[in-house]
Amino acid sequence: MSGMQDAGVVGVLGGMGPLATVDFLRKVIDATPAQVDQDHVPVVTSSIPQVPDRTAAFQGRGESPLPALVASGQRLVRAGAGLIAIPCNTAHLWFEPLQQALGLPMLHLIDVALDEAVALVGPEARLGLLGTEATLASGLYTGRGHTGLRWLLPAQDEIARWVTPGIHAVKAGDVPGAAALLVQAAQALADRGAQAIVLGCTEIPLVLNNGNAPIPVVDATAALARRSVAWSLAQRAA
Amino acid sequence: MSGMQDAGVVGVLGGMGPLATVDFLRKVIDATPAQVDQDHVPVVTSSIPQVPDRTAAFQGRGESPLPALVASGQRLVRAGAGLIAIPCNTAHLWFEPLQQALGLPMLHLIDVALDEAVALVGPEARLGLLGTEATLASGLYTGRGHTGLRWLLPAQDEIARWVTPGIHAVKAGDVPGAAALLVQAAQALADRGAQAIVLGCTEIPLVLNNGNAPIPVVDATAALARRSVAWSLAQRAA
Numbered sequence: 001m002s003g004m005q006d007a008g009v010v011g012v013l014g015g016m017g018p019l020a021t022v023d024f025l026r027k028v029i030d031a032t033p034a035q036v037d038q039d040h041v042p043v044v045t046s047s048i049p050q051v052p053d054r055t056a057a058f059q060g061r062g063e064s065p066l067p068a069l070v071a072s073g074q075r076l077v078r079a080g081a082g083l084i085a086i087p088c089n090t091a092h093l094w095f096e097p098l099q100q101a102l103g104l105p106m107l108h109l110i111d112v113a114l115d116e117a118v119a120l121v122g123p124e125a126r127l128g129l130l131g132t133e134a135t136l137a138s139g140l141y142t143g144r145g146h147t148g149l150r151w152l153l154p155a156q157d158e159i160a161r162w163v164t165p166g167i168h169a170v171k172a173g174d175v176p177g178a179a180a181l182l183v184q185a186a187q188a189l190a191d192r193g194a195q196a197i198v199l200g201c202t203e204i205p206l207v208l209n210n211g212n213a214p215i216p217v218v219d220a221t222a223a224l225a226r227r228s229v230a231w232s233l234a235q236r237a238a
Numbered sequence: 239m240s241g242m243q244d245a246g247v248v249g250v251l252g253g254m255g256p257l258a259t260v261d262f263l264r265k266v267i268d269a270t271p272a273q274v275d276q277d278h279v280p281v282v283t284s285s286i287p288q289v290p291d292r293t294a295a296f297q298g299r300g301e302s303p304l305p306a307l308v309a310s311g312q313r314l315v316r317a318g319a320g321l322i323a324i325p326c327n328t329a330h331l332w333f334e335p336l337q338q339a340l341g342l343p344m345l346h347l348i349d350v351a352l353d354e355a356v357a358l359v360g361p362e363a364r365l366g367l368l369g370t371e372a373t374l375a376s377g378l379y380t381g382r383g384h385t386g387l388r389w390l391l392p393a394q395d396e397i398a399r400w401v402t403p404g405i406h407a408v409k410a411g412d413v414p415g416a417a418a419l420l421v422q423a424a425q426a427l428a429d430r431g432a433q434a435i436v437l438g439c440t441e442i443p444l445v446l447n448n449g450n451a452p453i454p455v456v457d458a459t460a461a462l463a464r465r466s467v468a469w470s471l472a473q474r475a476a
Binding site: 025036079 | 290
């Protein structure tokens with residue numbers, strides 16, 4: 001092997017947050033059938049956490065993250081990535097201009113997660129959604145074309161009390177505190193009749209999973225990891 | 239922030255193995271005082287696990303990893319890294335030609351680990367060492383200039399029975415199996431009088447730590463992570 005010509009190099013546009021990026025990289029390994037190092041898929045990662053806050057920008061309270069996302073993605077282009085995956089849901093609000101600027105194939109995290117949700121509970125299920133305020137308010141999931149799904153979102157007071165503080169607690173490294181907050185948010189969605197909950201922020205599966213959630217969860221990060229590995233293995237076999 | 243000019247971007251030459259790289263990235267986060275994403279240090283990672291086996295090359299049984307290491311490192315140069323850290327001990331057998339080829343400052347994992355060991359148990363301690371056959375046989379640690387240290391290495395049959403299979407088990411994803419093997423290897427070194435054990439292979443701290451080892455361990459990966467964070471924060475403050 002040598003240099004830029006290697007096939008199947010997955011580019012990870014990360015750092016949003018850094019722990020979610022590490023979680024994604026771990027799930028890439030878990031999704032790969034491997035006995036020795038050389039069986040694993042090649043990955044380059046740009047984890048530049050200085051990308052401006054995505055929710056603040058969506059709410060008009062902060063600068064656009066797009067220039068920083070493009071700059072971080074260009075690091076991956078220069079490093080020889082053949083595909084880009086972004087383990088951050090909210091950043092997908094800038095997916096189209098980012099893809100135009102980078103000129104590489106990109107996996108769309110929300111589409112991958114929705115495919116996984118439909119496979120789990122069917123195309124007409126009642127799905128709960130947890131995510132940042134921007135992901136919830138923007139229709140990033142609910143407006144993505146799966147018209148048969150019925151969505152249950154946290155109420156405003158639940159977002160303020162449990163969801164946003166839970167996500168921030170993960171980013172600050174407080175895993176037990178974050179878990180306690182997000183389990184409550186999940187329970188409220190289950191109580192209103194959700195059949196499964198989409199973990200629509202990559203910080204959330206770090207603390208909420210099928211072990212502590214009251215109903216099944218759809219881990220968008222794990223779904224994106226499996227799709228990235230499948231792409232790489234197909235490229236390398238070609 | 240934007241583009242190549244960002245100060246303090248740590249470059250991680252990884253993939254040897256992939257799980258050790260993820261462990262390193264996690265330890266970089268753990269070593270960073272942070273409340274929000276933007277407090278974390280910027281990191282670019284090249285995790286190309288197709289680098290030829292380092293121990294096989296050292297033993298004359300396989301091709302040199304140097305061209306692949308250079309190619310992987312050049313991805314980091316192109317991605318804008320200002321410093322390179324390599325979370326693989328055995329790869330440090332090719333440290334000098336790699337540094338010449340890349341032309342960037344590089345942290346030397348073994349020196350960082352030895353500083354940590356001396357700080358823990360003093361410059362004349364009896365230190366056990368666990369690592370790959372190439373790391374043990376090459377004098378990568380024992381010949382690195384700390385002449386006061388007295389080294390205890392696993393015997394050949396212990397390497398064959400516990401150490402090498404333990405490292406391979408980590409690479410194959412068998413954490414419990416690996417832990418059982420490596421705890422036995424650590425116990426044998428403790429029985430011969432070691433005061434601490436240097437985990438001289440980045441797969442080992444994934445399964446052996448101060449929770450299950452019979453005597454204190456020196457985690458070279460964590461030491462390298464702390465040094466990388468200190469470099470980045472200093473660059474960003476400058």
